Amino acid sequence: MSSETVIEFLGNVPLLQRLPSSVFKRIADVVKFKHLEKGDYVVREGEVGDGIYFVWEGEAEVSGSVHAEEENRLEYQLKRYDYFGHVNPESVHVADIIALTKLTCLFLPHEHCTLLQSKSIWSTDKTTETCSLVESILHLEPIELNIFQGITLPDAPKFGKVFGGQFVGQALAAASKTVDSLKIVHSLHSYFLMVGDFNIPIIYQVNRLRDGRNFATRRVDAIQKGNIVFTLLASFQKEEEGFDHQEAMMPSVPAPDGLLSLDELRELRLTDPRLPMSYRKKVATTKFVPWPIEIRFCAPNTNTNQTKSDPSLRYWFRAKGKLSDDQALHRCVVAFASDLIFSGVSLNPHRRKGFKSASLSLDHSMWFHRRLRADDWLLFVIVSPTASVTRGFVSGQMFNRKGELVVSLTQEALLRMARPPNPATVSKL
Numbered sequence: 001m002s003s004e005t006v007i008e009f010l011g012n013v014p015l016l017q018r019l020p021s022s023v024f025k026r027i028a029d030v031v032k033f034k035h036l037e038k039g040d041y042v043v044r045e046g047e048v049g050d051g052i053y054f055v056w057e058g059e060a061e062v063s064g065s066v067h068a069e070e071e072n073r074l075e076y077q078l079k080r081y082d083y084f085g086h087v088n089p090e091s092v093h094v095a096d097i098i099a100l101t102k103l104t105c106l107f108l109p110h111e112h113c114t115l116l117q118s119k120s121i122w123s124t125d126k127t128t129e130t131c132s133l134v135e136s137i138l139h140l141e142p143i144e145l146n147i148f149q150g151i152t153l154p155d156a157p158k159f160g161k162v163f164g165g166q167f168v169g170q171a172l173a174a175a176s177k178t179v180d181s182l183k184i185v186h187s188l189h190s191y192f193l194m195v196g197d198f199n200i201p202i203i204y205q206v207n208r209l210r211d212g213r214n215f216a217t218r219r220v221d222a223i224q225k226g227n228i229v230f231t232l233l234a235s236f237q238k239e240e241e242g243f244d245h246q247e248a249m250m251p252s253v254p255a256p257d258g259l260l261s262l263d264e265l266r267e268l269r270l271t272d273p274r275l276p277m278s279y280r281k282k283v284a285t286t287k288f289v290p291w292p293i294e295i296r297f298c299a300p301n302t303n304t305n306q307t308k309s310d311p312s313l314r315y316w317f318r319a320k321g322k323l324s325d326d327q328a329l330h331r332c333v334v335a336f337a338s339d340l341i342f343s344g345v346s347l348n349p350h351r352r353k354g355f356k357s358a359s360l361s362l363d364h365s366m367w368f369h370r371r372l373r374a375d376d377w378l379l380f381v382i383v384s385p386t387a388s389v390t391r392g393f394v395s396g397q398m399f400n401r402k403g404e405l406v407v408s409l410t411q412e413a414l415l416r417m418a419r420p421p422n423p424a425t426v427s428k429l
């Protein structure tokens with residue numbers, strides 16, 4: 001059996017899908033095949049366990065007692081992708097497992113069961129303390145099958161509420177962790193339903209809408225205090241060769257290395273005489289928590305939030321720090337970053353002195369065209385073709401440094417002139 005076939009099988013075992021994708025190859029290298037005939041005992045009640053079994057082919061019956069009382073006898077059937085056994089070497093089997101047909105299992109011996117315990121959903125060796133901030137933000141605690149918990153870290157971007165990109169990135173992480181790791185997200189569509197509270201955890205409930213041979217579809221609801229505050233649909237596909245063309249051209253822009261970072265730009269703005277004193281004072285007194293995403297505007301930017309400009313923007317961005325090598329993580333990071341400076345571009349032609357807006361992202365859609373790395377520079381080209389009846393529409397394209405179009409995306413946002421106080425921007429959960 002090829003290693004690829006074993007990895008694909010392991011990726012379809014729901015229990016394992018939450019693990020970092022790098023673990024599957026390691027598990028595939030150490031599992032052993034066990035073949036049994038109809039009627040054979042695979043394990044016996046009362047015996048000490050020797051590892052975990054995954055049903056590869058055939059059916060088995062579980063028959064045993066929970067408390068040695070006849071009325072509490074367990075009886076159910078196991079089929080492909082089900083598992084049984086114990087991670088702990090001292091545990092005793094509480095039931096017989098008997099082959100109902102010819103049965104093939106993959107067996108993971110005790111000494112390798114630590115592979116099933118990982119501190120992060122993205123990496124086997126890094127913990128949330130040792131990885132980059134954005135990777136920690138996108139780490140979720142698996143609570144049960146299909147249920148994950150995310151939190152808003154103290155250093156995460158917040159804007160007075162749960163940042164929209166955090167919802168998209170975390171929900172996509174939850175969806176990705178219920179899919180065979182050979183299938184990668186190619187599109188997502190999402191709605192921001194209620195302003196989220198960053199002081200409380202977010203529960204991500206994944207609905208496995210479909211698992212096909214090459215495609216899988218998931219719906220994820222983000223829940224706080226019993227309310228669905230955000231919802232996302234995502235589709236995943238196993239990579240296959242096909243037609244390839246690209247009509248979209250990457251615009252000619254300066255390379256990122258020579259451009260100012262947001263932190264440098266902010267420092268300069270404190271003393272830039274072209275900017276109004278009131279603005280400089282505001283920049284100086286506003287608490288500034290650096291973002292986990294590095295951003296470099298392609299054109300010199302002396303605009304304030306009260307300067308009228310074209311409804312378009314170009315900037316380079318990348319995650320700060322090195323990310324674990326998992327394509328699912330890189331796509332979640334891009335999803336997270338894509339809501340930082342996006343729909344605000346719709347407001348550019350309407351900015352003026354005294355301008356104060358109440359704006360909120362309403363929906364967010366993305367299409368991933370090619371593999372990408374979120375810890376290398378990506379160019380985000382944004383244009384707002386229209387704004388009307390309080391809604392601004394933006395579309396964007398992301399190119400890698402080679403000029404390949406890697407992502408297309410759109411967003412609609414609610415754009416209103418703020419009337420004080422502004423209850424729309426705080427959570428009412």
Ligand SMILES: CCCCCCCCCCCCCCCC(=O)SCCNC(=O)CCNC(=O)[C@H](O)C(C)(C)COP(=O)(O)OP(=O)(O)OC[C@H]1O[C@@H](n2cnc3c(N)ncnc32)[C@H](O)[C@@H]1OP(=O)(O)O
Pocket residue numbers: 159161162163164165192193194195196262265266269339340341344358359360361362414416417418419420421422423424
């Ligand atoms: C160094 C140099 C460069 C740096 C450069 C940095 C750039 C720095 C960019 C950062 C940029 C971040 C960008 C983050 C972008 C997100 O993260 S946005 C967060 C994600 N989106 C959300 O949370 C939206 C969640 N959804 C919702 O809240 C609801 O679905 C909606 C959209 C409000 C619609 O609900 P609804 O109940 O139908 O709404 P509606 O009745 O119209 O209004 C709701 C409330 O707003 C109030 N409201 C209505 N109009 C107004 C108004 N004009 N003013 C105030 N309140 C209003 C209403 O009174 C109402 O309040 P209540 O009566 O309920 O108390």
